[in-house]
Amino acid sequence: MPRPPAPLPRSLGDAFRVGDGIQAGVSASRLRSRDLVAPFHGVRTRALPPSAPGADAVSVDDPSARDRAVRERTLRSAVAYATVMPASAFFTGRTAAILYGLPLDPGDGLDLGVVAPSRAPRGAGIRGVKIEGHLVRLRTVDGLPLSSPASTWAILGRELSVRELVIVGDAIVRIPRGRSGIPLPDARIGTLAQLAAATDAGPRRGVARLRAALPLIREGSSSPLESSFRLDAEAAGLPRPDLDVEIRDPRGKLLGISEIVYREHGVVVEVEGDHHRTSRAQWDRDLEKYAAYAAAGWEVVRITSTHLRQRRAVDLVRAALARHE
Structure with missing residues (x-):
């Protein structure tokens, strides 16, 4: 042995x-x-x-377990590289996005940035970029130097599509809720004002995509699937929905919190990930909530990633809205 x-x-x-x-x-x-x-x-x-x-x-x-695993893997890699990283370098791009917990594929290797005129890091597993000083703000996370969330988003403009920028932007400005359902604005990663300031900081690669994405970003979208549906629905001419809405019965009792709501039509859209199907506890909660919604006069339209991929989600919601005109 x-x-x-x-x-x-x-x-x-x-x-x-x-x-x-x-x-x-x-x-x-x-x-x-x-x-x-x-x-x-x-x-x-x-x-x-x-x-x-x-x-x-x-x-x-556990819908967040995979994201946590990806973040831990990226953090471990970043901590390792930090032992030999140039003092002027910082993590940015996809790497910084993952460390902030944003919904993005980490890509291959680590994204490193330096402020010009320093030379961008190079090497196996490293993607280096040189950035003008006025185009980036830095902060420290888990002891590592990172471009700020807004700077990271703007730097990603060089490689992400407008849709991807909206999805990442939605995640940055989302105001999370505590266990009791109370909004926690101080816990959000960044603000719309910060994204706007990063967009307007000066010329950079991808700035046209940043300007196209910025007005489409909204607080209240809690997942990439919900962001994708909202973009598809608005592009198809559906009304602009309210987001992150507390649904109450006529007596004021809280029945649930839903991310996409057409108040004037009495329609709630629930965009469900696979855990709504595979988790028995989640399934039971959904049944109780939707029964309470129906009793209070709301129609619930449940859509999945399959509906989004097959372009059927918008048609399902459009039909529901038509029933309540």
């Missing part, structure tokens, strides 16, 4: 530079052991145990 590798000094942490390891007395052969990974040149990280779940192994019963 193979002998387990010798313990590493605690001072090295989970990610460290090879030079720091050697200085701490770790041998070259130990640095090549199977319990260490070399994610970047000159860096070692402790390998995750085989039991650690990846993003693809997370249960769909």
Whole structure:
């Protein structure tokens, strides 16, 4: 049976530079052991145990579990690179978006930025970009330097479509609610005013897409599916809905909170991810809520990602609105 590798000094942490390891007395052969990974040149990280779940192994019963897994994987990679990152560099683009918890594919590798005239980082697994100083604001998250949420959104204008920019923008300005349902405006990632300021900061690649996306971004959209439906519905000429609405009965009792509501028509649109089907607890809550909505005179239109992909969602909602004209 193979002998387990010798313990590493605690001072090295989970990610460290090879030079720091050697200085701490770790041998070259130990640095090549199977319990260490070399994610970047000159860096070692402790390998995750085989039991650690990846993003693809997370249960769909928890709709946010996959996003958390992707963020943890990206954070681990960013922390590793930070050990050799130039002092002038910061995480930006898709990497910063993931670390802020925004709905975006992380892409391959890490996005790094520097303020001109510094040279953009290069290397395996690194996408570097040079940015004019007046076009970026920085902040620190989990001990890492990141472009601010608004700056990140504006920098992504060089590669995202208008629709993708709206979806990410919606997530930035969304005002979350606490467990009791009370809005928490101080907990949002950013504001519409900050996105507008980033758009107007000066010429940059993709600024035309930023200007096209900005007026379409709204507070109150809680998922990419809801943002996508709203864009499709408004493009098809449907009325502009209210978002993140408290639905109450005639006596004022709170029945539920719905993200897309056509008040004048008495129609509620529920855009449901797969967890509404696979989670028994969610399914039971949905049945109770929709029964209460119906008793209070609301028609509920339930749509899924399949309806959106097949372009049927707008037709379903249009028909419901017509029934209440």
